[in-house]
Amino acid sequence: MVKVLHHNNINEEVLHSKKIAIIGYGSQGHAHALNLKESGFDVVVGLRGGKSWDKAVEDGVDVCSVAEATAAADIIMVLLPDEHQPKVYEESIKPHLQPGNALVFAHGFNIHFSQIVPPADVDVFLVAPKGPGHLVRRTYTEGAGVPALYAVYQDYSGQARELALAYAKGIGSARAGVLETTFQEETETDLFGEQAVLCGGATSLIKAGFETLVEAGYQPEVAYFECLHELKLIVDLLYEGGLSNMRYSISDTAQWGDFVSGPRVVNEDTKARMKDILKDIQTGVFAKGWILENQANRPQFNAINRNENNHLIEQVGRELRALMPFIKKPVNEKKEVVVNGSR
Numbered sequence: 363m364v365k366v367l368h369h370n371n372i373n374e375e376v377l378h379s380k381k382i383a384i385i386g387y388g389s390q391g392h393a394h395a396l397n398l399k400e401s402g403f404d405v406v407v408g409l410r411g412g413k414s415w416d417k418a419v420e421d422g423v424d425v426c427s428v429a430e431a432t433a434a435a436d437i438i439m440v441l442l443p444d445e446h447q448p449k450v451y452e453e454s455i456k457p458h459l460q461p462g463n464a465l466v467f468a469h470g471f472n473i474h475f476s477q478i479v480p481p482a483d484v485d486v487f488l489v490a491p492k493g494p495g496h497l498v499r500r501t502y503t504e505g506a507g508v509p510a511l512y513a514v515y516q517d518y519s520g521q522a523r524e525l526a527l528a529y530a531k532g533i534g535s536a537r538a539g540v541l542e543t544t545f546q547e548e549t550e551t552d553l554f555g556e557q558a559v560l561c562g563g564a565t566s567l568i569k570a571g572f573e574t575l576v577e578a579g580y581q582p583e584v585a586y587f588e589c590l591h592e593l594k595l596i597v598d599l600l601y602e603g604g605l606s607n608m609r610y611s612i613s614d615t616a617q618w619g620d621f622v623s624g625p626r627v628v629n630e631d632t633k634a635r636m637k638d639i640l641k642d643i644q645t646g647v648f649a650k651g652w653i654l655e656n657q658a659n660r661p662q663f664n665a666i667n668r669n670e671n672n673h674l675i676e677q678v679g680r681e682l683r684a685l686m687p688f689i690k691k692p693v694n695e696k697k698e699v700v701v702n703g704s705r
């Protein structure tokens with residue numbers, strides 16, 4: 363088995379003498395900045411003026427422009443949306459990089475697909491938490507952590523690996539486990555996971571189940587509880603103890619249905635399509651499409667997003683979640699509103 367490093371295997375001393383700039387204060391940015399600060403590291407956040415700037419100030423972290431943060435720091439962690447990174451890098455990061463600095467990412471996209479080409483005299487590595495930033499923060503405050511991958515692309519200082527591990531420990535990931543990968547493996551597996559399983563696969567499965575029940579005449583509220591709300595409770599059991607733990611808790615009737623009907627939904631055809639998706643990722647077809655979509659100001663992204671937000675499952679969900687105050691506030695912290703009026 364591959365070596366998974368934990369808290370006690372990692373010496374974070376190397377990072378204590380460094381200043382860390384966190385560029386961006388969104389999902390990952392706020393979590394890295396606050397976790398590192400509370401782990402005792404010297405952190406500055408680099409931003410443009412706006413919503414994130416105000417939030418960072420409110421949270422009590424030092425904030426300045428991206429250029430100033432880069433110039434002041436030894437370790438520059440780029441936590442901007444992937445599609446904005448190349449421009450901000452060229453304009454505000456690259457001109458202020460010093461030999462021996464470390465340029466760090468939480469996802470390998472821009473390095474692997476050559477959208478950012480760093481100079482030869484800096485370290486380049488990634489520390490990629492395997493979970494959403496808001497959970498990187500929440501689990502840290504609970505004394506736990508989200509596992510992370512690390513990879514070294516360029517080791518100018520001879521310390522890149524040590525720095526990456528110390529950084530992973532600082533954000534709390536070593537409480538869960540940290541393991542080594544390459545930029546290629548992180549980029550391709552992360553894109554595949556989010557498209558085919560975690561995000562795209564899961565939302566498509568939920569919607570297909572919901573629509574099947576509603577189109578057959580069942581109440582949308584019943585379909586919502588069955589296909590979305592309860593999924594979290596089932597996934598908690600998978601997270602805690604794998605497939606067998608979940609199957610231990612469900613009825614034998616459900617387990618028999620799992621065995622005989624699951625493979626009717628997700629089968630060799632589905633796997634063949636997963637392989638197509640992986641091929642598009644490996645060959646750069648997906649990356650090219652996403653880069654062009656952004657260059658065109660996201661016509662498809664915005665249209666699909668509008669339709670998805672108005673889907674019946676979202677309307678029903680907003681109403682039902684309002685009746686369950688124990689559910690944590692959505693991470694976007696927006697008040698839940700019914701888009702385009704109630705149904």
Ligand SMILES: NC(=O)C1=CN([C@@H]2O[C@H](COP(=O)(O)OP(=O)(O)OC[C@H]3O[C@@H](n4cnc5c(N)ncnc54)[C@H](OP(=O)(O)O)[C@@H]3O)[C@@H](O)[C@H]2O)C=CC1
Nearest residue numbers: 386387388389390410412413414441442443468469494495
């Ligand atoms: N989301 C996640 O959980 C995960 C993300 N990653 C990776 O982490 C990186 C960051 O992703 P994520 O946290 O989702 O990003 P977000 O979309 O949450 O980050 C937005 C942040 O970037 C700032 N920003 C955007 N454009 C600019 C700009 N031009 N100049 C300065 N600041 C800007 C925003 O500030 P403003 O308010 O001013 O717009 C905001 O603070 C990506 O590489 C992603 O792939 C990896 C693992 C999981």
Ligand SMILES: CC[C@](O)(C(C)=O)C(=O)O
Nearest residue numbers: 492493494495552556560
């Ligand atoms: C699953 C989506 C993710 O890869 C993540 C939270 O790990 C992302 O890019 O946001």
Ligand SMILES: [Mg+2]
Nearest residue numbers: 492493552556
């Ligand atoms: Mg991911």
Ligand SMILES: [Mg+2]
Nearest residue numbers: 469552553556
């Ligand atoms: Mg991702």
